[in-house]
Amino acid sequence: xxxxxxxxxxxxxxxxxxxxxxxxxxxxxxxxxxxxxxxxxxxxxxxxxxxxxxxxxxxxxxxxxxxxxxxxxxxxxxxxxxxxxxxxxxxxxxxxxxxxxxxxxxxxxxxxxxxxxxxxxxxxxxxxxxxxxxxxxxxxxxx
Amino acid sequence: xxxxxxxxxxxxxxxxxxxxxxxxxxxxxxxxxxxxxxxxxxxxxxxxxxxxxxxxxxxxxxxxxxxxxxxxxxxxxxxxxxxxxxxxxxxxxxxxxxxxxxxxxxxxxxxxxxxxxxxxxxxx
Ligand SMILES: Nc1ncnc2c1ncn2[C@@H]1O[C@H](COP(=O)(O)OP(=O)(O)O)[C@@H](O)[C@H]1O
Ligand SMILES: [Mg+2]
Numbered sequence: 001x002x003x004x005x006x007x008x009x010x011x012x013x014x015x016x017x018x019x020x021x022x023x024x025x026x027x028x029x030x031x032x033x034x035x036x037x038x039x040x041x042x043x044x045x046x047x048x049x050x051x052x053x054x055x056x057x058x059x060x061x062x063x064x065x066x067x068x069x070x071x072x073x074x075x076x077x078x079x080x081x082x083x084x085x086x087x088x089x090x091x092x093x094x095x096x097x098x099x100x101x102x103x104x105x106x107x108x109x110x111x112x113x114x115x116x117x118x119x120x121x122x123x124x125x126x127x128x129x130x131x132x133x134x135x136x137x138x139x140x141x142x143x
Numbered sequence: 144x145x146x147x148x149x150x151x152x153x154x155x156x157x158x159x160x161x162x163x164x165x166x167x168x169x170x171x172x173x174x175x176x177x178x179x180x181x182x183x184x185x186x187x188x189x190x191x192x193x194x195x196x197x198x199x200x201x202x203x204x205x206x207x208x209x210x211x212x213x214x215x216x217x218x219x220x221x222x223x224x225x226x227x228x229x230x231x232x233x234x235x236x237x238x239x240x241x242x243x244x245x246x247x248x249x250x251x252x253x254x255x256x257x258x259x260x261x262x263x264x265x266x267x
Contacts, residue, residue: 049183
């Protein structure tokens with residue numbers, strides 16, 4: 001499988017005012033290449049929750065978007081720490097360590113990772129104190 | 144329920160109007176929350192005919208609506224967006240209103256007039 005479109009974006013830690021801009025760009029790119037609206041919405045929702053997580057929970061990182069030649073879309077979120085000590089807990093609906101600042105944005109309900117998992121076709125997360133990597137894949141289909 | 148009837152029922156004031164024609168559009172559902180994760184999780188199927196009602200007033204509400212393809216947003220308790228968010232709003236293309244009613248009152252009035260929730264149609 002070959003990559004036919006690749007974009008990358010930098011996320012700054014605690015950059016609340018720009019939170020969501022990357023997801024907006026990703027959505028625009030994928031809309032332009034004709035991804036189905038429902039698939040596009042699933043991707044936008046997952047991307048936005050994951051982008052917010054990098055802003056509010058991580059020390060910053062990168063978002064990579066890859067469109068493959070079979071039409072599938074991969075999103076990778078790679079941050080530089082502090083990592084997630086207990087992944088199972090983090091994936092439990094309602095579990096959150098979000099700060100008040102994050103809550104004021106309307107996040108911190110502990111529903112982000114469960115939502116991301118539900119709307120994506122492929123979900124893989126690994127974490128250590130050096131950083132967390134979340135890999136998502138989506139199959140574009142006429143849903 | 145027509146957008147203009149929604150606006151009238153809760154005596155809402157426009158904060159940012161992107162498309163006046165949408166005032167004649169029929170919206171079939173509403174979702175209300177201050178938690179954007181809830182909106183992102185729940186509004187899946189008919190975002191173009193769902194309105195978002197919220198007491199949270201910041202640019203993340205606009206981002207959430209953008210991700211979901213929602214067109215119409217109502218802020219309760221007379222809340223207004225900060226100036227810079229209003230600029231973003233105009234670019235993104237939303238019709239945004241504010242009402243003096245509280246969240247509970249806003250939802251009660253609209254539900255009473257037949258605007259259903261996202262999990263099924265209103266029966267009474
Ligand atoms: N990139 C990340 N780096 C560090 N911790 C994270 C990251 N993403 C998620 N977490 C942890 O997982 C928890 C659950 O995440 P999530 O389900 O998105 O809920 P929320 O963001 O609302 O807290 C977070 O509260 C946080 O403790
Ligand atoms: Mg989150």
